[in-house]
Amino acid sequence: MxxxxxxxxxxxxxxxxxxxxxxxxxxxxxxxxxxxxxxxxxxxxxxxxxxxxxxxxxxxxxxxxxxxxxxxxxxxxxxxxxxxxxxxxxxxxxxxxxxxKTGIAQFQATLAEVKSHQDAALEVVFEADATNAPVFLPGQYVNITVPDSDQTRSYSFSSQPGAQRFSFLIKRVPGGLMSTYLDQAQIGERLTLTGPLGSFYLRDVKRPLLMLAGGTGLAPFLSMLEVVAERGVDQPVHLIYGVTRDLDLVLVDRLEEFARRIPGFTFATCVAEPGSTHPRKGYVTDHLSPSMLYDGNVDVYLCGPPPMVDAVRRHFSQVGITPVSFHYEKFTPTQVVTVDEEACA
Missing domain, CATH: 3.10.20.30 (Beta-grasp domain)
Known part of the structure; x- marks a missing residue:
């Protein structure tokens, strides 16, 4: 063994x-x-x-x-x-x-599928070599080298660790290097990936979980929820998924599936654009009720753009709540920054 x-x-x-x-x-x-x-x-x-x-x-x-x-x-x-x-x-x-005297692992994988979610995001699926399925902690990311360039882009896994087919949810950026490549990429092409990387990953679930996702920051939570569904959990898990436009709400069907598979898992979506037809408008912080924070006896995971991360941190300060642990990841089109704040450390 x-x-x-x-x-x-x-x-x-x-x-x-x-x-x-x-x-x-x-x-x-x-x-x-x-x-x-x-x-x-x-x-x-x-x-x-x-x-x-x-x-x-x-x-x-x-x-x-x-x-x-x-x-x-x-x-x-x-x-x-x-x-x-x-x-x-x-x-x-x-x-x-x-x-x-060790470094970042590097491996190659085959592009298997590119699914477009209108102009909001791309769901990209890779096929690993038979003996080289990627091992990572749920929530971590890799750097993917853009073919015919020396540049990389960072993306969180949206799939379960160790699977032969693994996926990413990538924000479509007009004129962006990776977005432009994926619009003309051929299935079967080989790409180089480096990782896994990052300290934003799911720890043992010992208390209620609050997950906060902004846009394609939903990706690492999909990976985490796959693991939670497999292992089981005896704590409540709630996810708030906030986007700018109605069209940016993607893969909600996956969250509905998790709600069926995971006892105690609930989620809510919200849209910031004032003209949205969505029933819940505003930002993630507008939908953070005190009951979700358990007087601080909660582990918070947050992944989204820097303004969202800063807004959530300000909200916690304003309501006077310090979570037992607060793990967050800021992302931009070219950079990922992960931070852990643990009150019990």
């Missing part, structure tokens, strides 16, 4: 390694040529201290308090030289990937 360990470095790079039963994470990483920080490897110095964000493990008793205190253990800190996983795990590594 072996477990999959996601090593999430502070520069946003994620590397996946396999850890054998009864094998320590540090040893497994070295075996797979990932040089995690270490000095003594005996649980004495604390150099290999990281944070386990998800999964089960045993730390044993062969480390000293100076290396890892009881309080740090309670907060999920671990010594990778002592940590023996008993499930798949996600570990935050407090150094950049380059410091561990």
């Amino acid at each position: 072996s477990y999959t360990i996601a090593l999430n470095f502070e520069d946003g790079v994620t590397r996946f390694i396999n850890c054998r039963e009864d094998e320590k994470v540090l040893d497994a990483a070295f075996r797979q040529k990932v040089n995690l920080p270490m000095d003594c490897s005996d649980g004495v110095c604390g150099t290999c201290k990281c944070r386990c964000e998800q999964g089960d493990y045993d730390l044993g008793e062969d480390f000293i308090d100076d290396a890892l205190t009881d309080d740090e253990v309670e907060r999920g800190l671990v010594l990778t030289c002592q940590m023996v996983p008993s499930s798949d795990c996600v570990i935050a590594i407090p150094v950049p990937s380059t410091a561990c």
Whole structure:
């Protein structure tokens, strides 16, 4: 038996390694040529201290308090030289990937389908090679190299991790490099993808979830909801999906399907344009009721353009609510920025 360990470095790079039963994470990483920080490897110095964000493990008793205190253990800190996983795990590594002599994974995939949602978005599906289905954390993104150029664009997966066919929801940008390419792309073309990347991903669901999506920022939530549907959840999950125009509301049928598949999942859509015929007008913040915030006992995930992210942050400040954790990702046509704010950290 072996477990999959996601090593999430502070520069946003994620590397996946396999850890054998009864094998320590540090040893497994070295075996797979990932040089995690270490000095003594005996649980004495604390150099290999990281944070386990998800999964089960045993730390044993062969480390000293100076290396890892009881309080740090309670907060999920671990010594990778002592940590023996008993499930798949996600570990935050407090150094950049380059410091561990590893880099971003790169792979190729075949363009399988391009579906246009009028002038709002493109749903793009790739087919992975038989032995190279992408592994990522639900919510993460990749950089896709635009053919016949040296430029990349960043897009979040909208599909379930590990599937042979995987997808992205891409905003159509008039004159945009990727949009222009996709309008004339031929099915069967090969593209290069780099990743996975980003610290915006679904953690263990331990309390109510509030998901806030702006435009094609819906994409990572579709991936997260696929995982929630598969694993099951005993907490309420609510998503608010806000767009500018009526035409920008895409893949609502997917959300309706999730509402049937996931007990406790609800969603609402809203349109900002004053002339909209949609029953709920305004911005996402106009539809954030106090009951959705559980007096702060909630995990919030937000993905949208910078003005939306800033507006939500201001709203939380104005109502005096600090969520237990607040994970957000700002995106522009060429850039993605992810941030985590954890009150319990």
